Amino acid sequence: MKVRHVRRHGDEEVEIAMTPMIDIVFQLLVFFIMTFKIVAPEGDFNIRMPIAAPSEGVPDDNQLPPIKIRMKSDDNGRLTSMQVGQYHVGTSFPALHNQIREVVGDDRGPGCIAETAEAELDCDYNLQFKNVIRAITAASGYIDDGRVIKIIEKIKFAPPKPST
Amino acid sequence: MRKKGYGSGAKYAKGDMTPMIDMTFQLIAFFMVLINFTEADQSERIHLPSSELAKPPDAPLEFPITLQLTKRGTVLFVGEEIAGGRLSPLLLREKQVMEQRGRLLSEATIVIRADKNAKTGKVQEIIKLCQELGFERFALRAKQKQEDG
Numbered sequence: 001m002k003v004r005h006v007r008r009h010g011d012e013e014v015e016i017a018m019t020p021m022i023d024i025v026f027q028l029l030v031f032f033i034m035t036f037k038i039v040a041p042e043g044d045f046n047i048r049m050p051i052a053a054p055s056e057g058v059p060d061d062n063q064l065p066p067i068k069i070r071m072k073s074d075d076n077g078r079l080t081s082m083q084v085g086q087y088h089v090g091t092s093f094p095a096l097h098n099q100i101r102e103v104v105g106d107d108r109g110p111g112c113i114a115e116t117a118e119a120e121l122d123c124d125y126n127l128q129f130k131n132v133i134r135a136i137t138a139a140s141g142y143i144d145d146g147r148v149i150k151i152i153e154k155i156k157f158a159p160p161k162p163s164t
Numbered sequence: 165m166r167k168k169g170y171g172s173g174a175k176y177a178k179g180d181m182t183p184m185i186d187m188t189f190q191l192i193a194f195f196m197v198l199i200n201f202t203e204a205d206q207s208e209r210i211h212l213p214s215s216e217l218a219k220p221p222d223a224p225l226e227f228p229i230t231l232q233l234t235k236r237g238t239v240l241f242v243g244e245e246i247a248g249g250r251l252s253p254l255l256l257r258e259k260q261v262m263e264q265r266g267r268l269l270s271e272a273t274i275v276i277r278a279d280k281n282a283k284t285g286k287v288q289e290i291i292k293l294c295q296e297l298g299f300e301r302f303a304l305r306a307k308q309k310q311e312d313g
Contacts, residue, residue: 018181025188026228032195043218044275044303049295078284088247125285129278131234132287133306137215160288 045136049156064113066156067103068121069096069135073127091097097138104151114151122158209234213280214309225303229258233278237286252286252293259297267296277305 050108068081082089082096084103085116119139123132141150200312210232231251232240239251246254262272278287291302 007168022181022185022188024312025185025192028192029195032192032199036195036198039212040307040309041211041218041220042307043215043220045215045218045307046273047291047304048300048303049291049302050300069288071284077281090245110277113305122286123284125283127284128280129282129287130285132284133213133215133218133280133304135216136304144236145215148219149267157291160285 014046045140045155047155047157064117064127066118067100067139067152068120068122068158069139071121071123071127071135073124073131075126077126077128079127079131093134093138095136097142099149101140105111108149114153115153117152118154118156119152119160120156123161124163167193180274181262199211208277209240210277211235211281212277212305212307215306216309216310218306220308225275227262227267227272228275229255229272229299230275230277230305231290233276233286233290235279235281236282251290252297255294255297255299270300271299272299274299275303275305 068083068085071079072081074080079091082091084096084099087099089099100119104117105112108114121132121135136155139152139155141148141152143149230241234240234245238245238247240246241251241254258267258272262269273293276290278285285302294302
């Protein structure tokens, strides 16, 4: 912004008071600097869970039963063990991921198992939520060459367990 | 800052403020553009779990209802901290608003921003409560990160 000095009658000069504007501008600047925060981008895991209703029509023979992922915790909510169906995978999420890939297979495309596969999370009440997100991540897919490869898109929860 | 001299006969010397003011306005413009007002519905009390697959959605959700679950098990909803048991009337109000607008409950998405140390049982209780009211679409929110903290 160019501040012009207007000269009148020779040497006489009209001054524009810049001080209040600069004060305000600096206050604005300080406000924005203080409130500025870099926020990590957030994303969603979508879950479609209508309340249990009697199924209509003929059941689909191709529909596989949901892959049950059992997650146990101690009283403090720490993960103690995980199970995919009958297979124990300890507390390792990569092992959980590998087990699910083994069940679902790596075929992608129309008619593949991954298209209709469904995972059901059966978790202890006290389990820390971050473990659920890690399990959903392990079951949902993986990143290959910067691309997200989906494994299971349908994820639901088993009925909640009572508080201990 | 450049000083303008008026020679030996000058009464005073003035600093040229133009570059400083230009720069300052550019900084203000930069921060104004980057300021994120959507944070208004996000609480500092919630530390989201992280996931490498949590990508920001391509399009904004049509009817999001954001419920934030703290580590202590309370729910933050429309700026209030409430116990889980008192959530039902507030969700019922949301349901009535949607019905008045002629919208189906299946179009709404319950966005659950739960603290990473919150109890999973509490999350499931919220989901169950929403299901009983007729909501069926849920989104579990996580922040995008390589490693969980």
